[in-house]
Amino acid sequence: MTQSFQELTRSYAEAQGARCAWFLRAQNVAEAIAKLGLIGPGDRLVMRATDATDEFCARFGARSLSFAADLTPEAYVAATNAHAHPASQRFVEGHASYADGAGASFDQLYWFVESIGCRGLRVPDIRVLAEAARRVGAILLVDNTVPSSWGCHPLELGAHIALEALDRVAGGSLNAPVVGIAVARDLRGRGKKAQPDDAARKAYRLLAQRLGGEMSHAVPDIDECDVAAIADGLSSLAERMQRHADHARVVAEYLAANPVVGFVGYPGLKSHPDFDVAARTLMHGFGPAVDFELPDCARAGAFMAACSCSNRTHPAGGRLTRLSPLCGDESHYIRLFAGLDDPLDIVDSLEQALRLFCNPPHA
Numbered sequence: 001m002t003q004s005f006q007e008l009t010r011s012y013a014e015a016q017g018a019r020c021a022w023f024l025r026a027q028n029v030a031e032a033i034a035k036l037g038l039i040g041p042g043d044r045l046v047m048r049a050t051d052a053t054d055e056f057c058a059r060f061g062a063r064s065l066s067f068a069a070d071l072t073p074e075a076y077v078a079a080t081n082a083h084a085h086p087a088s089q090r091f092v093e094g095h096a097s098y099a100d101g102a103g104a105s106f107d108q109l110y111w112f113v114e115s116i117g118c119r120g121l122r123v124p125d126i127r128v129l130a131e132a133a134r135r136v137g138a139i140l141l142v143d144n145t146v147p148s149s150w151g152c153h154p155l156e157l158g159a160h161i162a163l164e165a166l167d168r169v170a171g172g173s174l175n176a177p178v179v180g181i182a183v184a185r186d187l188r189g190r191g192k193k194a195q196p197d198d199a200a201r202k203a204y205r206l207l208a209q210r211l212g213g214e215m216s217h218a219v220p221d222i223d224e225c226d227v228a229a230i231a232d233g234l235s236s237l238a239e240r241m242q243r244h245a246d247h248a249r250v251v252a253e254y255l256a257a258n259p260v261v262g263f264v265g266y267p268g269l270k271s272h273p274d275f276d277v278a279a280r281t282l283m284h285g286f287g288p289a290v291d292f293e294l295p296d297c298a299r300a301g302a303f304m305a306a307c308s309c310s311n312r313t314h315p316a317g318g319r320l321t322r323l324s325p326l327c328g329d330e331s332h333y334i335r336l337f338a339g340l341d342d343p344l345d346i347v348d349s350l351e352q353a354l355r356l357f358c359n360p361p362h363a
Contacts, residue, residue, distance in 0.1 A: 004227065004231070005219050005222075005227055008023075008227060008230060008231050008234075009021050009022065009023065011231075011234060012149075012180055012182065012230075012234065013182055015149045015234065015237075016149050016153065016155055016162055016180075016182035017153050017155050017156045017185075018155055018162070018182035018183055018184065018185070019183050019184060019185040019186065019200070019204060019214070020182070020183055020204065020207075020208070020213070020214045021180060021181060021182040021183075022180075022181045022182075022207065022211040022212075022220070023166075023178050023179070023180055023181070023220055023222055023230070024036070024178065024179050024181060024211070024220060025176055025177065025178055025179075025220065025221055025222060026165075026177060026178070026179045027177050028052060028055070028145075028165050028177070028179070029052070029143045029145060029163045029164070029165060029179055030052045030055045030056050030059060031055070031059070031179075032163055032179040032181065033059075033141070033163070034059040034060070036181075036207070036210050036211070037210065038110070038206060038210075039060050039064050039110065040064075040107065040108070041063065041064070042107040042108075043064055043107055043108045043109070043110065044064060044065075044066055044080065044108075044109050044110065045060060045064050045065055045066070045110045045112055046065075046066045046067075046068055046076050046079045046080050046109070046110070046111050046112065046138070047065070047066075047067060047068065047111070047112040047113070048067065048068050048070070048071055048075075048113060048118055048122075048124075049067060049118060050114055050117050050118050050143075051117065051118075051119075051326065051335075053067075066079040066080065066082055067079060071113065071118075071122055071124040071125075071129075072128075073128055073129055073131075073132030076111055076129065076132065076133075076138075077132065077136060080109060080111075080136060080138070108139065109136065109137055109138040109139070110138060110139050110140075110141055111129065111133050111138045111139070111140045111141065112140075112141045112142075112143070113126070113129060113140070113141075113142055113143070114142070114143040114144075114145070114146065115142055115143065115144045115146065115147055115151075115152045115154055115281070115282075116146040116147055116152075116267065116282070116287045116289065117143065117146065119265065119291065119326060119327075119333065120263075120265030120272075120273075120291055121146075121265045121266060121267055121272075121287070121289055121290070121291050122265075122273070122274055123267050123274040123277050123278040123281055123282065124274075124277070124281075125277045125281065126140075126142060126154055126157040126158060126159055126281060127157050127158050127281075129158075130157060130158025130159055130160075131158065133160075133199070134158075134197075134199060137199070138199070139160045139161065139199050139202065139203050139206075140158070140159045140160050140161070140199075141159070141160070141161045141162075141163065142154035142159040142161070142162050142163070143163055143164070144162045144163065144164045145163075145164050145165045145168070146287050146288065146289055147241075147282055147283075147287045147288075148164060148168055148169055148237065148241060149162075149164070149237075150237050150238055150241040150242075150283070150284060151241060151245065151282055151283055151284055151285065151287055152281060152282050152283060153283070155182060155183075155184040155185075157281065158188070159184065160183065160184050160197075160199050160200050160203040161181065161182070161183050161184070161203050161207070162181075162182045163179055163180065163181050163182075164179065164180045164182075165177065165178075165179050166178045166179065166180050166230055166233075166317075167315065167316045167317030168241075168244075168288070168316070168317035168337075169230060169233045169234060169237055169317070170226070170229040170230050170232075170233040170317065171229070171232075171233050171236075171240065171317060171318060171319065172314070172315035172316060172317040172318025172319065173229040173233070173315075173318075174226050174229055174230075174315075175223055175225060175226055176222070176223065176226060178222060178226060178230065181207065181211070183200065183203050183204045183207055184197065184200040184203065184204075185197075185200060186200055186201050186204070188200075238284075240340065241284070241288065242284060242285070243340050244288035244337075244338050244339065244340070245284060245285030245286065245287060245288055245338075246285065246343075247288075247321070247338035247339065247340075247341075247343040247346070248266065248268075248285075248286070248287065248288045248289060248290050248336075248337075248338035249266075249268050249285065249286065250343040250344070250346075250347065251290050251321075251336060251338055251343055251346055251347060251350070252264055252266035252268060252269060252290045253269075254347045254350070254351075255290065255292045255350070256269055256271070258351075258354065260295045260354055260358050261292050261293065261294075261295070261354070262293040262294075262295065262332075263291075263292065263293035264290065264291070264292045264293075265290070265291035265292070266286065266289075266290045266291070267282065267286040267287060268285065268286030268287075288337055288338050289335060289336065289337050289338070290335070290336045290338070291326060291333065291334070291335050291336075292333075292334055292336070293332050293333055293334075294332040294333070294334060294354075294357075295332075295354070295357065295358055296332070297357050297358060298332065298354075298357040298358075299329065299330050299331070299332065300325035300326070300327075300328070300329050300330070300331050300332065300333060300334055301325060301328075301329025301330065302329075302357075303334065303353055303357065304323050304324075304325065304329075304334070306353045306356050306357070307323065307349055307350060307352075307353035308349045308352075308353075309321050309323070309341075309345070309346045309349035309350065310322070310323040311323070311339075312324065316337070317337075318339065319339050319340045319341065320339040320340075320341055321336065321337065321338050321339035321341055321346050322336070322337045322339065323335070323336050323337075324337075
């Protein structure tokens, strides 16, 4: 197992354009960061509100967390220079981190973004954020779970650490959740234009202290069958992810054209606020996910119960399209991850469920 595992980590690092890569058993990226112990009591983690905000608050608390009002470098710098407001303990989407004072001191600064994330599936300009992070001495962490390394290369765009929950890479076949972690190379650029990247060197040192360096032969507590599932998944990732992305586009275009759907968040729509950024940041399409808002007459939980394509109990990242309530069963928001199943069947299932709520049969 040790030899095959080392080969797998090298293959994963190569796919990420990374200096080194590791695997860690963790439920999600937030838990992986917590298990690594990267964020100490004297450090600061700046992030935009995401679906996992409550979990970040529970794991790191207001002492270490500060929330940016937007995905721009200016917003991250403002949050960096602000003391964490007590409201960050129960952060609400759209609520900025208030500046109680400037000049907060910390040992290490981290900036965190998702390559595709937040409500509406926002796409940050990783290149611009990475340059700003270097100017203020921050290590830029990117959660690359939604597009995977097939759809985005955060390290090549300037990020220092890329993390990814591997459910979709393994095709929903993992017995226990695993997060992949990759760190950037020490040099930015190529050839004579290559420059040392001190933040990348520091990021590697911090990770190597916890997970072992490039020459380490340590094997984490991951089942052999999960190692095999990740290896098999990487070999078929390009084909599968292309179908996920193509199917998501079909569903997004249908929802955008449906008059009863109030809002559709999909980076491939020209109406999306990050369409231009997504076009130069993402590869091979615009990802496998679609956010949409139900009409007032429907709630997420009831809609999913009536929708034959919801597949709520099926494994995340599997072959079937899967719906989840973005803000709880009583909300109006749904996130759809397109599967390998026929997108026209998915569209028909969504259409039937929407008609049931908007045009209920007469008693």
